[in-house]
Amino acid sequence: MANEQRLAAMTGNEAVAHALRQIDPDVIAAYPITPQTDIVQYYSQFVSDGLVKTEMVTVESEHSAMSATIGASAAGARAMTATSSQGLALMWEMLHIASGYRLPIVMPVVNRALSGPINIHCDHSDTMGALTTGWIQIYAESAQEAYDNAIQAVRIAEDPRVLLPTMVCDDGFITSHGIENVSLLPDEVVKGFVGEYKPSKFLLNISDPVTVGPLVLPDYYTELKFQQAEAMKAAKQVILEVAEEYAKISGRKYGLFEEYKMDDAERVVVVLSSAAGTAKAVVNQLRAKGEKVGLLKPRVLRPFPAEELVAALSGAKAVAVMDRAETFSTQGGQLFTELRAAFYDAPKRPLMRGYVFGLGGRDTTVREIGKVFEDLRGDLERGSVSEKYTHLDVRV
């Protein structure tokens, strides 16, 4: 049974800040960057008002923010930070340290395009660039999902089978600054759900001294990376277990992805985050006309749920995968190429095409997504894909 929840109108950033307040981590280190800034700014008010016990460290760059978070986490604290875009890029070195040290840091990332040239609006080039850093990645469509994901991420990251840092991502400005109704769980329910962080090994445990991050040469490095890969595999089951438990306290169900009107869908759009909301509107419009269309919205990109995605899409005849970031591989977006690879062993493969869309905050409306479904119709009639990978809504 769902708890007594409080419905409030707030931005995505405010919703995430409240999730953090309810989690009440021991340490938060941060540096301001648009469009993430609000999260930590709200949080600094909570700290100053004595609503949380967190030690807040305002550092001089994002590199230092992640470094301080790592230090705190290794010491045995539940430690968090938040960032966007260039901030995440500047953390690059430290992202690998966090995952390599197996520190369950949770970090909200408000997706924003990478420079250059400088742009402050949404695309996914920042977190797509971090797919190989050993972090779990969870994406949110709405402020509600961003809130729910942040809370679940603590349990996922800290699970002894996982112990991997986790990014919880939502779309810059669209979600971070847009005001929506958000259902907040009671504080004590969240506190009960996340529990107390009890690391098995940590630096401040003087009765069991350990060293963190010492030199490992060819003798053990491979095994450590193998263990990280195994932990990432284990995370898939943990994410589902945590989601199931979260549904009990919230009434909101989460999986590795969301299927929207997929039962008999022949033409399917696959897209992450806020654009999925727009795609749902298009699906509704086309369904009203009797067209068999559906949407699949991935929630978890690391670990990549390849088998589950293939199974979910096995009934589709034509699939369009929309990526909000370029890879410059000339082969399409990251999600597109990974999903195509996942289908390599599948007995039945739908027609599949990729789009790169919405770069640097370019608005993607029902019109553009309607065009994607039209392209899929053309492919189905033709029996082949007209163009494997294209840019949506671009001046050439």
Place this chain on the structure above:
Amino acid sequence: MAHPLEKYLRAGKLPHIWCAGCGHGIVTQAILRAVDELQLDTEKTVVVSGIGCSSRAPGYLHFDTLHTTHGRAIPFATGIKMANPELRVIVVTGDGDAAAIGGNHLIHAARRNIDLTVICFNNTIYGMTSGQYSPVTPGGSFASTAPYGMVEPSFDLCTLVAGAGGTFVARGTTYHARPLTNIIKEAIKHEGFSFVEALSQCPTYYGRRNKLRAPLDMLYWYRDHAVGVSQWEKLTDDEKAGKFPIGVLKKVEHAPEFSRVYSELIARARERSEA
């Protein structure tokens, strides 16, 4: 009738993004007046900036300009100067950009004495991201991340750069607009690392949290607390309390300049290899 400085502006980029009452327009104007009075060749002048309110300035300037990443304007500028020492390179930066995320670059450029003119628009706050405290936010003052007052000690940027080896260090304010122009002129003419701290009011995110609600209040604060350097030297320690000096605080002529020293090194190495 066109404004005499309009030729230095990208009119199509205006109006600027700065808030009403912001001091950054005054500092930008001081730079342009200095450029105009020195009759600098705009074809040989490059303006480089990082990220923040200050760093939007070059977007409005009709020079070769480079808008870089947060904190890194000085390394980009170092590359430009080393690639073509004939160019005059002006760096426009802010206190968060130069003193926090880019602090390391600031002290090392000063140490090398490379011929850059760094103009730091110091509004003592992260304005672009709505008023978090920076490494120069005065102790006790309020910021969005310090709702009960700033408890960290702050940098004195001029002392920092002078200590790091900068050969021209000066401070001005937006209240003292004309002297600021003269300081910037002198900084540009100086061969070596020149640093100008231009105190610039941020009424939106600093002033209204610190009992300086109107832009004029902040300008008057500069008027009442800044002391010309020649007068400053005559003050007792008690008289100096709560005040700060403006003007040229350090000037070392004829110190070896990095790009020149490096060119000489190349010439020597070539001579040796040809010998």
